[in-house]
Amino acid sequence: MSEQGQTTLNMVRKAAMQEFLEKGFKSASLRNIVKIAGVTTGAFYGYYNSKEELFEALVGEQYDYTMNRFCKAQQEFADLPPEEQPDNLTDISGACMHDMLVYAYEHLNEFKIILCKSEGTRFSNLIDEMAEVETKGTHDYLEILKRLGRPSPPIDERLEHMLITGMFKTFFELIIHEMPFEKAEYYLKEMRAFYTAGWMKIMGQ
Incomplete structure (x- = not known):
């Protein structure tokens, strides 16, 4: 790509970031993105085929x-x-959550778009997808506890779903509200301590 082409692409992406942050995917206008970027519609379609x-x-x-x-x-x-x-x-899990927090703070605008402005795209399902993975992991761990002779009492599926979903929503609140990073690290540590203690109680461990 030529230097001019890269400059045009950067202007389009910067304008799109502004438009999506302000209006969200559904309400964002390609016409407005092109206008903000100061390029022609034809130039835009030289890089992307659609808003999606x-x-x-x-x-x-x-x-x-x-x-x-x-x-x-x-x-x-x-x-x-x-x-x-x-x-x-x-x-x-603690190392994973901290890695995700650090990465999210390095890409705050992108994550604010994913978490708050992505309705109508596959990205709006982030928390649901993570909850699905976590639920399977939880069930696998319950089987391990049973094999170790430390069985958990039955856990209501709806309660389980609410707790797991709530955990991820709590985590992403740190990013949505752009808390100072040092505070976010502290809140993450406290949040994990809270949920770990709760899960241990529910699992009878």
Whole structure:
């Protein structure tokens, strides 16, 4: 790509970021993005075929990083020998959540768009997708506890869903409200302590 082409692309992406942050995906206007960027509609279509493709280009990498990092942590925990899992319940997930927090603060605008402005796209399902993965991991862990002779009492599925979804919503509130990073780290630590204690109580551990 030529230097001029890269400059035009950067202007389009900057204008799109502004438009999506202000109006969200559904209400954002390609016409307005082109106008803000100071380029022609023809120039825009030289880079992207649609508003959806532009949105994907802006936040797809950040969405995929979050899901991949989260799923990697789940797999790392599942790969531990069963007898080691109870003693490592918080370490792997804690490192994962901190990594995601650091990454999100490095890409605040992208995450604000994903979390608050992505209705009408696949990105609006981030919390639901993470909750689905976490739920499966929880069920797998309950089976491990049973095999270790430490069975958990039955957990109501609706309560389980609300608690897991609430945990991720709490985490992402740190990013949505752009808390000072040092405060966000502290709140994350306290949040994890709160949810860990609650889950241990519910699981009878």
